[in-house]
Amino acid sequence: MTEGTGAKSTACNLCFVNCGIKVELGGDDGRQFVKIKGDPEHPTSQGYICNKAARLNYYQNAPDRLTSPMRRKADGSYEAIDWDTAIREIADKLATVKSTYGGEKIFYYGGGGQGNHLVGASAVGFKGALGIKYSGSALSQEKTGFSWVYSRMIGGLIHPELHHAQVAMLVGKNPFLSNGMDQARSFLRDIKKDPNRKLIVVDPRVSESTDYADIHLAVTAGRDAWLMAAIVGHIVQSELLPMDWLQTHANGYDEIIEYFKTVPVEEYARFSGVDPELAKEAAEVIGNAETFALEEDIGAQMAPHSTLTSYLNFLTMLITGNYGRPGTMGMITQLGQFLPTHLGKVDDDNREVDLPRLPVTGFPIISGLYPGALLAEEILNDHPDRPRALIVESSNPVHSLPETPKLRKAIRSLDFSLAVDVVMTDTARECDYVLPVATQYEKWEATFFPRNFPANIFHMRKPLLAPLHDLPTEHEIHSRIIEAMGLFEEGELDDLKQAASEGFDTFQGAFFQAFGSNPKVGQMISHVLYRTLGEHLPEGQSETAVMWGLSQIYVMKHPQEAARAGFKGPDAGTQLFNALRTSPSGAIIGISSYDEAFSRIPHPDNKLQLVIRELMDEMDVLRELKPLLEPSEEFPFALTAGARRSYTANCIMRDPQWPKGKHITALTIHPSDAEALNLEDGAMVKLETEVGSALVDLGYDERMQPGTLSIPNGQGMTFVDAEGEEHVMGVFANELTSAKYRDPFAGTPFHKHVPARVLPA
Numbered sequence: 195m196t197e198g199t200g201a202k203s204t205a206c207n208l209c210f211v212n213c214g215i216k217v218e219l220g221g222d223d224g225r226q227f228v229k230i231k232g233d234p235e236h237p238t239s240q241g242y243i244c245n246k247a248a249r250l251n252y253y254q255n256a257p258d259r260l261t262s263p264m265r266r267k268a269d270g271s272y273e274a275i276d277w278d279t280a281i282r283e284i285a286d287k288l289a290t291v292k293s294t295y296g297g298e299k300i301f302y303y304g305g306g307g308q309g310n311h312l313v314g315a316s317a318v319g320f321k322g323a324l325g326i327k328y329s330g331s332a333l334s335q336e337k338t339g340f341s342w343v344y345s346r347m348i349g350g351l352i353h354p355e356l357h358h359a360q361v362a363m364l365v366g367k368n369p370f371l372s373n374g375m376d377q378a379r380s381f382l383r384d385i386k387k388d389p390n391r392k393l394i395v396v397d398p399r400v401s402e403s404t405d406y407a408d409i410h411l412a413v414t415a416g417r418d419a420w421l422m423a424a425i426v427g428h429i430v431q432s433e434l435l436p437m438d439w440l441q442t443h444a445n446g447y448d449e450i451i452e453y454f455k456t457v458p459v460e461e462y463a464r465f466s467g468v469d470p471e472l473a474k475e476a477a478e479v480i481g482n483a484e485t486f487a488l489e490e491d492i493g494a495q496m497a498p499h500s501t502l503t504s505y506l507n508f509l510t511m512l513i514t515g516n517y518g519r520p521g522t523m524g525m526i527t528q529l530g531q532f533l534p535t536h537l538g539k540v541d542d543d544n545r546e547v548d549l550p551r552l553p554v555t556g557f558p559i560i561s562g563l564y565p566g567a568l569l570a571e572e573i574l575n576d577h578p579d580r581p582r583a584l585i586v587e588s589s590n591p592v593h594s595l596p597e598t599p600k601l602r603k604a605i606r607s608l609d610f611s612l613a614v615d616v617v618m619t620d621t622a623r624e625c626d627y628v629l630p631v632a633t634q635y636e637k638w639e640a641t642f643f644p645r646n647f648p649a650n651i652f653h654m655r656k657p658l659l660a661p662l663h664d665l666p667t668e669h670e671i672h673s674r675i676i677e678a679m680g681l682f683e684e685g686e687l688d689d690l691k692q693a694a695s696e697g698f699d700t701f702q703g704a705f706f707q708a709f710g711s712n713p714k715v716g717q718m719i720s721h722v723l724y725r726t727l728g729e730h731l732p733e734g735q736s737e738t739a740v741m742w743g744l745s746q747i748y749v750m751k752h753p754q755e756a757a758r759a760g761f762k763g764p765d766a767g768t769q770l771f772n773a774l775r776t777s778p779s780g781a782i783i784g785i786s787s788y789d790e791a792f793s794r795i796p797h798p799d800n801k802l803q804l805v806i807r808e809l810m811d812e813m814d815v816l817r818e819l820k821p822l823l824e825p826s827e828e829f830p831f832a833l834t835a836g837a838r839r840s841y842t843a844n845c846i847m848r849d850p851q852w853p854k855g856k857h858i859t860a861l862t863i864h865p866s867d868a869e870a871l872n873l874e875d876g877a878m879v880k881l882e883t884e885v886g887s888a889l890v891d892l893g894y895d896e897r898m899q900p901g902t903l904s905i906p907n908g909q910g911m912t913f914v915d916a917e918g919e920e921h922v923m924g925v926f927a928n929e930l931t932s933a934k935y936r937d938p939f940a941g942t943p944f945h946k947h948v949p950a951r952v953l954p955a
């Protein structure tokens with residue numbers, strides 16, 4: 195081992211919090227991550243990291259990194275091919291699909307994982323070049339129901355200020371293990387210590403986070419909607435309502451109040467599995483709080499009635515006036531849209547009209563992202579409008595979307611498929627071509643996940659080391675394919691290149707002029723920026739060019755916020771871009787003001803819209819007290835197919851050596867359920883669902899709710915070690931899930947509620 199070479203700033207890419215870290219490189223080749231610490235300079239993580247970051251070397255220096263383009267042979271095996279051949283063949287095949295069927299028959303999936311969204315920004319121009327209309331991503335299998343709700347009610351993405359709220363509430367979220375918020379464990383410790391603050395957690399399991407709660411509402415799995423309706427009902431019936439505030443700031447509050455006056459609070463609470471007195475106590479704590487903030491996550495978003503639950507969660511916050519004040523929630527400004535706000539047309543009855551839809555299944559498209567759970571169904575038919583090609587970048591949908599066997603078959607049935615990834619993923623193994631790229635630490639990177647409020651931060655990270663084997667970035671791949679398709683004339687971009695060589699001011703004028711006069715510039719915007727401005731940025735920064743474009747958009751959309759952060763005048767966008775390039779631990783990009791909380795609501799009267807008719811209709815169904823998915827005699831358990839544990843990280847870590855600890859892969863069960871089935875702790879068992887079965891080790895877990903089972907996420911992937919041996923660790927969750935169990939509005943799958951049974955192996 196050689197000595198380290200001085201720590202460099204970057205961010206952890208293992209969850210969407212992206213804590214700032216300092217990495218020391220070393221080892222024989224100088225490329226190993228030998229020491230990783232939290233970065234105290236990072237504006238939001240401030241030195242905090244969790245247990246996972248220390249093991250990032252398993253991502254960066256994975257022995258299964260791909261180094262050459264791969265092409266599938268007739269026998270299903272892959273051969274390495276050179277880059278020129280790969281780009282030419284891929285460009286030809288995409289051009290053929292486009293000319294035969296139209297670009298909208300090429301579907302896109304992915305565009306970034308937990309740490310890398312510049313691929314998605316670069317893909318904007320790539321999709322424009324190909325005429326791609328339909329994109330989906332991991333967000334459209336968890337967050338689109340939620341985004342439909344905040345878009346309809348508020349009109350912009352919000353940031354719940356959990357750290358500053360007097361009362362905080364978590365619904366289906368276990369931040370002790372999953373983080374998913376800044377400095378999660380500090381938040382849990384601080385709120386528990388403070389006698390003036392309270393934490394309410396809704397989780398069927400006695401989770402590692404409920405240990406910190408003042409009130410744990412141990413809802414019966416899948417029945418959050420009844421519990422939240424009871425809470426809103428009790429708040430309304432106890433008249434814990436800020437009537438003046440509602441009159442000034444909300445539409446539809448009168449109808450909501452009338453509705454909830456008749457909700458049978460005790461009956462709903464009891465049906466949800468929660469003692470009615472405890473549910474009422476929680477409602478009173480919320481209704482009497484000075485400030486209240488609620489965050490939900492996939493425990494609710496991937497469970498029955500998920501979109502309705504999101505709606506009830508927002509109603510809980512808004513009916514109590516918890517918006518637009520410190521310690522509540524604020525509408526965040528976005529540099530690059532993480533999840534585009536869905537601003538559809540709504541009729542007089544508060545029902546959305548003309549919702550965009552998928553061409554074959556007709557399923558709604560929210561926030562511009564088609565639901566991944568519908569992808570296989572959309573492909574596997576003989577409808578003339580079905581997709582004919584798929585491009586997957588930085589995602590592993592065969593692993594992460596429901597019902598893997600069906601999706602595998604669907605991808606194989608396409609005319610063309612391409613995966614762009616750092617390793618040979620489960621998805622890549624189904625595709626015609628696989629292109630390898632530089633990792634997130636070998637190129638400039640950033641994520642568009644929302645950050646802090648009111649001071650919003652953005653962290654654009656420098657590469658830590660040169661790409662292995664000179665691997666290209668996605669930006670380079672996109673541009674090479676566009677060029678191989680001959681979409682620009684020879685010399686068509688020369689004026690812009692010349693302008694770029696003369697500096698930012700000249701480039702800005704020339705770019706806006708070209709944007710107005712040549713439609714191809716807008717259509718392939720990221721490609722144009724990359725090949726013009728990008729080529730004149732200092733060595734290695736070309737892939738940041740797209741951020742110059744996004745910085746221009748940001749300062750135009752949010753001039754006051756940007757000005758408060760110091761970016762003003764005609765070149766404010768360039769100032770912001772330069773701040774991003776020169777702030778190794780992240781920069782403040784805009785400062786919001788609570789005074790503008792309502793003027794930013796994009797409704798003509800700047801009011802919150804409390805009625806979503808489609809979800810009020812679904813709310814009526816709750817009166818029947820009938821679960822959407824019921825345990826049956828055949829499948830008596832509700833399986834959480836993919837819980838976050840200490841060492842899971844979606845599909846980012848494949849090496850079975852990366853996790854530490856016991857019970858890493860175990861199917862967990864309450865001991866009372868296991869004993870009734872005569873199954874011993876540690877035994878091998880067979881886990882069966884309607885679509886598949888798996889052998890797995892059983893782990894007793896007193897924290898589990900009886901009647902439920904749980905397996906970790908991110909397991910069952912095929913890992914090839916340095917000797918070429920294949921290893922598989924744990925259960926491949928989506929071999930067991932069915933795409934038919936999904937939310938009727940958003941198509942988000944019920945991964946927290948898969949009907950299952952467990953038998954001796």
Ligand SMILES: Nc1nc2c(c(=O)[nH]1)N[C@H]1C(S)=C(S)[C@@H](COP(=O)(O)OP(=O)(O)OC[C@H]3O[C@@H](n4cnc5c(=O)[nH]c(N)nc54)[C@H](O)[C@@H]3O)O[C@H]1N2
Pocket residue numbers: 208209210336365366367368369371372373374396397398399401413414415416417418491492493494497834836837838839840841842843844907908946
């Ligand atoms: N360690 C680790 N952290 C991660 C990730 C990772 O892979 N590993 N992935 C990241 C990603 S992409 C995401 S989206 C987040 C997800 O973060 P979380 O949503 O916090 O994670 P989960 O463990 O999937 O689910 C949270 C809780 O939902 C509960 N739950 C199950 N069924 C129900 C139900 O019916 N109702 C309610 N209310 N709760 C229920 C479970 O008991 C669990 O405690 O984590 C992020 N952080």
Ligand SMILES: Nc1nc2c(c(=O)[nH]1)N[C@H]1C(S)=C(S)[C@@H](COP(=O)(O)OP(=O)(O)OC[C@H]3O[C@@H](n4cnc5c(=O)[nH]c(N)nc54)[C@H](O)[C@@H]3O)O[C@H]1N2
Pocket residue numbers: 306307308310313331332333335336492587588589590591593594595614615616617619631632633634668835836837843844845846907927928931945
């Ligand atoms: N059954 C079940 N299914 C689930 C879940 C569950 O709890 N249960 N959780 C769901 C959730 S919340 C999520 S967010 C999804 C996540 O599912 P995915 O979106 O499929 O997973 P990621 O781990 O984000 O995928 C990241 C991919 O990017 C690749 N990669 C890493 N760095 C780079 C890079 O620089 N460039 C490129 N091109 N590729 C790179 C990685 O190798 C990996 O293949 O899974 C979902 N699926």
Ligand code: SF4
Pocket residue numbers: 206207208209210211212213242243244245246247373374
């Ligand atoms: S919370 Fe943990 S996994 Fe998430 S970004 Fe921070 S260090 Fe990485």
Ligand SMILES: [Mo]
Pocket residue numbers: 332336
């Ligand atoms: Mo996620």
